Amino acid sequence: MTSHRIALIPGDGIGQEVVPAALTVLEAVGNRHGVSFTYDEFDWSCRRYLDEGAMMPADGLDQIRGHDAIFLGAVGAPGVPDHVSLWGLLIPIRRQFRQYVNLRPIRVFDGLESPVRRAVAGEVDLVVVRENVEGEYSEIGGRMNRGFPEELAVQEAVFTRAGVTRLVDYGFSLAARRRGYLTSATKSNGIVHTLPFWDELVAERAAEHPEVRWDQEHIDALCAKLVLDPGRFDVIVGSNLFGDILSDLAAAVAGGIGIAPAANLNPERDFPSMFEPVHGSAPDIAGRGIANPIGAIWTAAMMLDHLGHREAALEVESAIAGVLARTSVRTSDLGGTASTTDFTKTLLEFL
Structure with a gap:
């Protein structure tokens, strides 16, 4: 069994909803491939900024420096200017950890027009x-x-x-x-x-x-x-x-930014890399349980690949493709009625 320690930052808005979906998928594929994950969760977010005046504590980077990877849900909330949330969390992580490659794969899936x-x-x-x-x-x-x-x-x-x-x-x-x-x-x-x-x-x-x-x-x-x-x-x-x-x-x-993954990579692996879906915190739909989890799940597959589990990553990507090609299960942003949980359950069946 290979174990990885992940710094988990669910963040704001739908980050709180799509991160659990991604973790469920990681657990399922990890069990099959002999890979386990331990998570240290951090409340770094706009809510923390409003409560304490900072997106993360002064020693935040030191707290996550030793992790194998960082998994981020989303940041951003009404009442906190975007440059405050960005420069208070994402950019310090990217720059202090030399994550100079932002990698964003794009694919048109069969079944998703x-x-x-x-x-x-x-x-x-x-x-x-x-x-x-x-x-x-x-x-x-x-x-x-x-x-x-x-x-x-x-x-x-x-x-x-x-x-x-x-x-x-x-x-x-x-x-x-x-x-x-x-x-x-x-x-x-x-x-x-x-x-x-x-x-x-x-x-x-x-x-x-x-x-x-x-x-x-x-x-x-x-x-x-x-x-x-x-x-x-x-x-x-x-x-x-x-x-x-x-x-x-x-x-x-x-087909939509809800499906798009991203990785902030330090290719030399001197520091942990950070993985985050592209879609942002989407405060207009947060808390309704309808967020599209594809971006976060595909992002989790990118993290698997980075950590050396290419076959497991490909299985997750194949499951995403299978759901879209062979079922009508879609979240509202893709024209369907499925909840975040519904889509994740269907994907797990394909996985």
Whole structure:
């Protein structure tokens, strides 16, 4: 029996509902593969912020540094500005633990119709590789003259050779294991310093990966092509901002952000990686028991894979595909009436 210690952060809103669903699936597949999990649960959330003035305690990172992985449900709540919840929890974890790869797989499943006509099951299967710790989401900048006509805000984008290179190398290596095709998201025709620098580094690293065919697309055109011809793409690498936008767009193309998983990876494994579904806390449906658990369950499969249990991860992904292809069980965001619990029970039968 292999055991893993997981830092569990259910967070806010529907995070409290989809995390138990994912844990139920992990227990089921773990029992079959000789894998067990112990969980240390943390109440880090917007509720904690409102009660205590901080999303997590001052020594929070030290508390989870020794875990094998971090599993996060969602953060965000009315009454707490999004930048407070993000910079109080997610970004410190991502940056202090060098989780510089944000990995977001996108797939159109058989039985789940995409709102995009040309997004067909079996043809759309791509991964967005997002730079996760620098780029446009830097801490450099500030505001002056608040409340006056000349008020201003400055936000600096930071692109480093080390940061771009390691992310792009990860993308090329991933593409080599998949269909051998990489697309780089850029905007170097309009952003005169950082994105030409990005382009230069992508070209440098491409020379080290001759087995991968690659091209680059300006972000505006890329968004259009991702809708018009989503089956074309395999691995897309992008900056922090571009990757963030593209992954949500691609998830919508695949049928909805409720099904989308994500991983914040430290590939060197010097620190724990963090796994979180894309959908956010969805306060409008929280507490009603109707949240779509697919994103969290698929995220759990990504965690299994990262922890070295590839076969178990594939079984979970296959169960998701089976439910969608062979049953009519759907949560409300996918046009059905199933509860979170109903969908999870059906998936366990397939598992």
